[in-house]
Amino acid sequence: MNTSDYAIILSGVTKCYGRTVAVRDLSLSVPRGQLFAFLGPNGAGKTTTIKLIVGLLRPGAGQVHVCGCEVGSNGLAAKAQLAYVPDQPFLYEKLTGREFLYFVAEMYGIGAARRDRLLESLIRRLDVGEFLDQLTESYSHGMKQRVVLTAALLHEPAVLVIDEPMVGLDPRAIRVVKNLFVEHTNRGGTVFMSTHTLDIAEAVSDRIGIIHHGELIAAGTLDELRAEARRQHSLEEIFLELTEVDDG
Amino acid sequence: MVDSHAIAPAYPALGLLLRVKTRTLWNRTRQAALEAPVRLSAAIVLVSAIWFGLYWLFRIVFDQFKRTPLEATIAIPLVFNFFFVAILVMLAFSNAIIAYGALFGKTESAYLLTSPLTLRDVITLKYLESLVMASWSLILLGLPLMIAMADAAERSVLSAAQRPVFYGLFIAFFLAFIPIPGALGTLLAWAAARFFPRRTIQFAAVAMGVVIAGSIIAGVRSLRLGDSAAEVWLRSFLGQMSFFESAFMPNNWVASGIDHAIHNQLPESFLYLGVTIANALFASWLAVMIVSKYFDRAHDRASAGHARGKRPASPALGGVAGSVFFYLPPPLRLIAAKDLRTFIRDPLQWSQLVILFGLMGLYLTNMPTLRFSFSGSGWFLIIPFLNLCAVSFILATFTCRFVFPLVSLEGRNLWLVGLLPMPRGHVLLAKFAFAMTVTVLVAVATMTLATIMLELDTAWAVIHLVVTMAICFGLCGFAVGIGARLPMFHQTNTARIANGLGGTTNLLASVALVSAVLIGVGMATWRCRGLTVGTLPDSTSLMICGTVVVLSVVAGLVALWIGARHFNRVEV
Numbered sequence: 001m002n003t004s005d006y007a008i009i010l011s012g013v014t015k016c017y018g019r020t021v022a023v024r025d026l027s028l029s030v031p032r033g034q035l036f037a038f039l040g041p042n043g044a045g046k047t048t049t050i051k052l053i054v055g056l057l058r059p060g061a062g063q064v065h066v067c068g069c070e071v072g073s074n075g076l077a078a079k080a081q082l083a084y085v086p087d088q089p090f091l092y093e094k095l096t097g098r099e100f101l102y103f104v105a106e107m108y109g110i111g112a113a114r115r116d117r118l119l120e121s122l123i124r125r126l127d128v129g130e131f132l133d134q135l136t137e138s139y140s141h142g143m144k145q146r147v148v149l150t151a152a153l154l155h156e157p158a159v160l161v162i163d164e165p166m167v168g169l170d171p172r173a174i175r176v177v178k179n180l181f182v183e184h185t186n187r188g189g190t191v192f193m194s195t196h197t198l199d200i201a202e203a204v205s206d207r208i209g210i211i212h213h214g215e216l217i218a219a220g221t222l223d224e225l226r227a228e229a230r231r232q233h234s235l236e237e238i239f240l241e242l243t244e245v246d247d248g
Numbered sequence: 249m250v251d252s253h254a255i256a257p258a259y260p261a262l263g264l265l266l267r268v269k270t271r272t273l274w275n276r277t278r279q280a281a282l283e284a285p286v287r288l289s290a291a292i293v294l295v296s297a298i299w300f301g302l303y304w305l306f307r308i309v310f311d312q313f314k315r316t317p318l319e320a321t322i323a324i325p326l327v328f329n330f331f332f333v334a335i336l337v338m339l340a341f342s343n344a345i346i347a348y349g350a351l352f353g354k355t356e357s358a359y360l361l362t363s364p365l366t367l368r369d370v371i372t373l374k375y376l377e378s379l380v381m382a383s384w385s386l387i388l389l390g391l392p393l394m395i396a397m398a399d400a401a402e403r404s405v406l407s408a409a410q411r412p413v414f415y416g417l418f419i420a421f422f423l424a425f426i427p428i429p430g431a432l433g434t435l436l437a438w439a440a441a442r443f444f445p446r447r448t449i450q451f452a453a454v455a456m457g458v459v460i461a462g463s464i465i466a467g468v469r470s471l472r473l474g475d476s477a478a479e480v481w482l483r484s485f486l487g488q489m490s491f492f493e494s495a496f497m498p499n500n501w502v503a504s505g506i507d508h509a510i511h512n513q514l515p516e517s518f519l520y521l522g523v524t525i526a527n528a529l530f531a532s533w534l535a536v537m538i539v540s541k542y543f544d545r546a547h548d549r550a551s552a553g554h555a556r557g558k559r560p561a562s563p564a565l566g567g568v569a570g571s572v573f574f575y576l577p578p579p580l581r582l583i584a585a586k587d588l589r590t591f592i593r594d595p596l597q598w599s600q601l602v603i604l605f606g607l608m609g610l611y612l613t614n615m616p617t618l619r620f621s622f623s624g625s626g627w628f629l630i631i632p633f634l635n636l637c638a639v640s641f642i643l644a645t646f647t648c649r650f651v652f653p654l655v656s657l658e659g660r661n662l663w664l665v666g667l668l669p670m671p672r673g674h675v676l677l678a679k680f681a682f683a684m685t686v687t688v689l690v691a692v693a694t695m696t697l698a699t700i701m702l703e704l705d706t707a708w709a710v711i712h713l714v715v716t717m718a719i720c721f722g723l724c725g726f727a728v729g730i731g732a733r734l735p736m737f738h739q740t741n742t743a744r745i746a747n748g749l750g751g752t753t754n755l756l757a758s759v760a761l762v763s764a765v766l767i768g769v770g771m772a773t774w775r776c777r778g779l780t781v782g783t784l785p786d787s788t789s790l791m792i793c794g795t796v797v798v799l800s801v802v803a804g805l806v807a808l809w810i811g812a813r814h815f816n817r818v819e820v
Contacts, residue, residue, distance in 0.1 A: 017552045051551070054362045058548045072544075080364040090359040094272035094279070103268050107261060107363055135275065 004068030007032045007159045007190035008053055013062035015048055015214075022048040024214040026062070030207070032158070035181055035191040037201035040211035041243050046194040047087070049211065050163055053192065054084040067158050080108075083152035087163040089144050093137035097128060097147045100136060101154060108155035115154070122150045125176055141168035149177060153184070160184060161192045166200060178204050202235040212243045261365050265373045287752055295388070303392035310400035325507050329492050331393075332499030336429050339382055343433025344440070346378040351539075352441045352550035361547070368540045375536055378437075379430040387422060394418040397510060410512055417509040417517055421502050424521060427528040428498045431535035438539045441550040498527065576681055579668055583678035584685075587654060591686065597650050601690060604642045608635075608694050612701045629708065633773045635698045636712055637766055639691055640719050644758040651683040651727035652754050653745035655815070659737025662818075673812030676728050680808060683724035691716050707784050711793050715769055718800040722761050725804020730754040732811030735818070761803055768796035 008030040015023040023045045030036045040046045051057040052064050055071045055078060064071040069078040091100055105115040123129045126146045131139065136147065145168050152160060160181075166174050181191045182204055195201055201208055202222060209219040218225055218238075225238050280288045309327075351357055351374050360370045397418075398411050493500050505520030539546075573584040591597050612635070658665055658675065665675050695716045699709035734750025745751060772789035779785070785793075 056358055056361060056547075057551055058544055076364060076366065079362060082362065084362045086355075086358070088355065090355040092268065092272055092356070094275040095268070096275075099268075099271060103264070106264050107365065135279070 005032070006030060006065070007034070007067055008036075008192055009063075009065040010049070010052070011063045011065075013049075013052060013059045013064060015045075015052060015057060016060050021214050023052070023059075023211075026211075026214075026216050028209060028216055028219060030190055030192060032067075032190055033185050033188050034206040035185045035193065035204055037205035037208045038192065038194045038211065039196075039198070039201060039208060039239055040194075044211045044243075045214040046211055047163060048214075050084075050161055050192070050194055054082055054161055055079060081158040083155065083157035083160050085145075085148050085152050085160070085162040085165065087167065089148035091136040091139070091144055091147060093135065095136060096134060097132040097136055097139070100147065101132075101151055104151040104154055110155060118154055118156070119150070122153055125180065126150050127173070127176070142170060142173065145169055146173060149180070153180065157189065159190045159192065163194045165193055165195065166197050174200070198234075198236045198239060208235070210239060210242055218242050262369045262372055265360075265365070265369060266376070269373070269377065284749065287749055290752060290756070299388065299392055302389060303396050306393050306396035307400060310396055314400060325493075325503055328503035328506060329499055332425065332502050333492050333497075335386060335425075336432075336499055339386065339426065339429035340432040340436065342382040343378050343430045344436035345433075346381045347374060347434045348437035348440060350374040350378050351437060351543075352547060367543055368536060371536050371540045371543065375430065375434050375532065375539075378434065379426060382430065382433070383426045386426065390418070390422050397506075413514070414509050414512075417514075417521065418506060420521055421505050421509075421524060424524040424528050425498060425502045427532045428524075431528075431531035434535045434539060438542070438546050442542065442546040498524065501527075572685060573678075573681060576678065579670055580674060580678040580681065583675060584682040587679065587682040588685070591650075591682075600649070601646055601686075604645070605690050605694050608638060608642070609697060612694070612697050628702070628704070629773045629776055629779075632698060632702055632704050632708065632712060633770060635702075636695070636715065636769060639694055639698075639716060640762045640766060643687055643691055643719060643723055644755075644762050646687065647683065647723040647727040648751065648755045648758055649746050650742070651679075651687075651724060652731045652751055653742040654679045654683070655728060655731035655811070656735040656737055656739060656745045656750075657742070659735065660740070662737065671816060672818075673732075673816045676732055676808060676812050676815060679728045679731075680724055683727060684720060687720040687724060688717055691720055705783075711769075711772075711785070711790075714797055715765065715793060715800075718797040719762060719765055722765070722800035722804040723758055725807045726754055726757050726761065729804070729807030729809070729811030730757060732815040732818075733807075757807075761800060765796040765800050768792050768799075 006029045008028070010026050010028045013023055013026045014021065026045075026049065038046055038049065048057065052059055053066065053071070055064075055075045058072060066078040067081040069075075069081070071078045091097075092103075095103070101119060102115070105119075110118070123132065126149060128143070128146050128150055131143055132147070136144065139147065145165070149165070152162070165177060165181075169177060178200065181193070185191055185206070193201070193205070205222075207219065207221055208225060210217050210225075218228055220228070222235060225235070225242075228242075351371070357370065357374065360373075361367075394415060398414050491497075501520045501524045505517045505524065508514075508517035508520065572588060573581045576584055655676065666672055668675075692713060695712055696709075698704075699712060704712070730750055730753055734748075734753060736745045736748050736750065739745050739748070769792075772785065772792045775789045775792075776783075776785050
């Protein structure tokens with residue numbers, strides 16, 4: 001497999017916390033230009049997998065590649081291609097949203113003219129202009145999420161890794177974010193999204209992976225998952241059926 | 249877009265990170281000045297008071313030294329050596345704690361680690377950040393020391409024209425010295441994450457406790473007064489302390505450099521400054537290099553340690569916590585027991601209490617080795633009074649930092665508390681009962697030990713124990729009552745709650761209460777200084793002590809009443 005053809009490749013990745021195996025022998029590849037929804041019950045290993053992809057954790061066994069760069073040995077090059085939005089978004093509380101976005105732009109080496117052009121569009125799309133000059137400590141969770149998404153998309157990353165993107169967003173913002181993700185993949189970018197919101201995964205994802213007890217138990221398009229479950233059901237029913245197997 | 253090979257590579261971004269930090273500091277200061285000018289002014293006034301108090305204290309010490317030139321020649325370099333040894337140890341530990349949180353615990357570091365910044369830039373930023381956070385108090389402490397020293401030496405050694413040079417050198421020595429313990433602390437933080445990922449806080453608390461206790465035991469033993477002549481003792485003492493004057497010890501470079509500066513021997517002073525700067529730069533470089541090179545494994549283990557640290561709770565603890573509050577009705581007992589369980593499971597809380605009162609205990613148990621004879625002099629009352637002062641201020645520290653945030657922390661659970669079948673204000677009684685139980689147990693045990701070690705008269709022992717309990721009552725009443733009157737329900741960070749408007753108000757009120765009680769007990773002690781052991785205090789002294797006890801209890805009750813009234817009708 002040519003690693004540079006894929007946005008994300010996990011090859012036989014295992015991650016243990018002491019005696020607890022959080023992720024077991026996980027192999028998964030996400031081609032460029034796809035929106036991959038990563039599903040699983042609480043504690044299944046979704047966030048651990050995401051942290052392995054963005055380089056916050058090191059696998060005990062196996063390798064992780066992002067856009068052809070091995071995260072362990074060439075982390076800096078891999079991170080230059082990534083944007084990561086965690087489930088608890090980080091913002092400097094004593095900076096305004098605009099100051100934070102300027103900081104991110106400079107961190108990624110984006111010049112002022114290009115920054116302003118990109119920001120103008122994102123600010124309008126995500127509707128953050130109204131509160132962008134207030135200190136971020138005054139933001140609600142949804143406002144924070146929108147500013148963090150603006151920051152993540154600002155440098156036009158090849159891979160957007162996002163943990164629970166829709167939490168705290170109102171319906172209008174959810175629609176905007178869904179459209180942004182689709183546009184991002186249409187332009188050749190990749191979105192790796194962990195979520196519990198199955199109807200969103202069903203609506204926008206190209207492929208879906210389901211992790212349970214640290215093991216990838218299913219991966220493919222919605223039709224492939226239906227075939228695997230041998231039933232023409234909704235994603236919710238497929239998910240419940242697949243993740244109940246081990247629970248007996 | 250999204251050509252993965254065309255994305256700008258990461259570049260050295262330390263300057264950018266420092267600019268962001270400076271900007272956040274500027275925004276914070278501006279916000280404080282605009283939104284809470286009273287609090288900012290109060291902080292400036294308090295800091296100034298501490299600053300002038302320290303200057304006054306240092307000035308007395310140096311003036312005292314000047315009266316006896318021979319002793320001063322020996323003592324001043326020793327004082328400086330010990331001062332910088334103590335600073336070295338304290339700064340190393342405070343840097344370790346701050347650096348650990350900055351590198352392995354904060355969401356900011358996780359964010360920066362997923363950004364295209366070099367690891368060295370992120371580590372350097374965190375190193376500098378912890379250096380500033382841990383060391384600003386040293387500057388606060390150092391400046392009055394420097395000015396007092398220059399003022400004391402002015403007439404004899406330094407002319408008015410030479411003083412600015414001395415000040416400059418003194419500050420340069422401080423700044424050059426700080427990175428050495430800072431580097432040590434950063435390495436300690438890394439080692440704790442790398443080798444003790446699951447019990448880092450416990451490891452830090454135990455290590456700090458062992459070092460401080462060891463230092464005190466060694467110090468007290470070296471001070472033990474034997475039957476030998478003073479000269480023999482002095483020689484022995486200086487011999488034992490010679491390790492700290494080794495040419496390889498950073499404290500010695502700084503102490504010697506300042507000593508030369510105060511005697512206007514500038515070439516020697518600059519030599520020591522150069523040695524200190526060179527070593528500080530090397531230590532900083534080494535710490536950043538080592539941590540950067542081996543950071544991944546430490547960060548990975550720290551993250552894994554956090555993830556697997558979720559152990560099942562001990563059922564025995566629940567039973568013990570419940571039985572401690574047997575005297576409370578069931579709903580209140582449950583709330584108090586919940587607070588006690590949280591306290592026991594949070595090492596940050598109990599470790600500070602253990603360290604502070606552990607130090608008191610160590611000092612008290614070593615009192616007999618000093619072989620001072622207190623009987624027959626006023627000291628038999630003065631020393632216990634000073635012990636009472638120390639215990640009272642430690643109690644105030646604890647209640648302001650840990651008891652005060654308790655009510656605010658219930659903010660997110662107020663929907664649940666509001667549904668309990670009792671007036672909401674009764675929750676404060678549970679908080680108060682928890683705080684009283686912890687503080688009275690620890691404080692009374694310490695004061696009992698003090699009275700036994702000093703063989704204090706029964707009457708004075710009873711007075712001190714009753715006053716201690718009254719102070720506990722007042723301080724806990726203030727912390728819970730003011731905590732309910734000026735809560736921060738939307739804040740979950742206890743440090744921020746304690747530093748807010750309510751926390752500052754509680755701190756000022758607690759200091760005022762403790763000062764008032766201690767002034768009263770101090771007056772009674774002073775009145776009885778001429779009494780011999782076994783003599784009962786006079787009725788006026790007893791009345792003063794009784795008054796401050798009543799004052800403390802009433803103040804606590806009033807604070808609780810005000811807090812309960814507000815808490816009953818508060819909306820979140």
